[in-house]
Amino acid sequence: MRSRRCRRVISEAENIISACSEDQAAQLSGVSLNQLRAWDSNCFFLPSFSEAKGVPFGRIYSFRDIVTLRALNDLRNTKRIPLRHLRAVSAELAHLGDARWTVTTLYVLGKWVVFVDPRTKVRQEIASGQREF
Numbered sequence: 001m002r003s004r005r006c007r008r009v010i011s012e013a014e015n016i017i018s019a020c021s022e023d024q025a026a027q028l029s030g031v032s033l034n035q036l037r038a039w040d041s042n043c044f045f046l047p048s049f050s051e052a053k054g055v056p057f058g059r060i061y062s063f064r065d066i067v068t069l070r071a072l073n074d075l076r077n078t079k080r081i082p083l084r085h086l087r088a089v090s091a092e093l094a095h096l097g098d099a100r101w102t103v104t105t106l107y108v109l110g111k112w113v114v115f116v117d118p119r120t121k122v123r124q125e126i127a128s129g130q131r132e133f
Contacts, residue, residue: 018063019049025061029069030077036069044087045072048098068101079108088127089113 025047026033039045040059045068049060061069075081093100107114112125114132123132 020061020063020066022047022059022061025059025066025069028066030073031069035077039072044083044090045069064098064102068098071101071106075106075108075113081108081111081113085112085127092126 020028022033022036025031026036031039036045036059040047040050045065047059048062048065050058072086075086076083090100093104096103104115106126107123109125109132113127114123114125116123124130125132
């Protein structure tokens with residue numbers, strides 16, 4: 001009897017969809033609503049589920065989006081990395097797909113984003129490829 005109940009709870013939990021409105025995304029990530037909308041309109045960061053802009057619930061953010069937005073908030077708003085540099089980093093990490101900001105350990109050196117290249121095990125600035133010591 002107990003095992004059937006547990007299976008039912010697990011199957012119900014698997015059907016939960018994690019999605020947030022743009023208001024919730026702003027609260028959870030620390031990114032302002034204006035910044036979220038600007039990043040969407042200039043195609044820097046697009047929500048996973050985007051229908052018509054300007055209508056209620058036209059932008060819906062997934063859990064992965066929230067994690068990404070928290071990383072971007074830290075890089076852009078806390079560490080003050082220029083948006084132009086973040087665009088270049090995004091382009092260099094594009095081969096990682098939607099997880100580009102969440103699967104890579106990123107470091108900040110001054111106003112640049114650095115990572116450890118998995119092939120060479122050397123720290124390098126992402127956009128230029130310059131090695132850092």
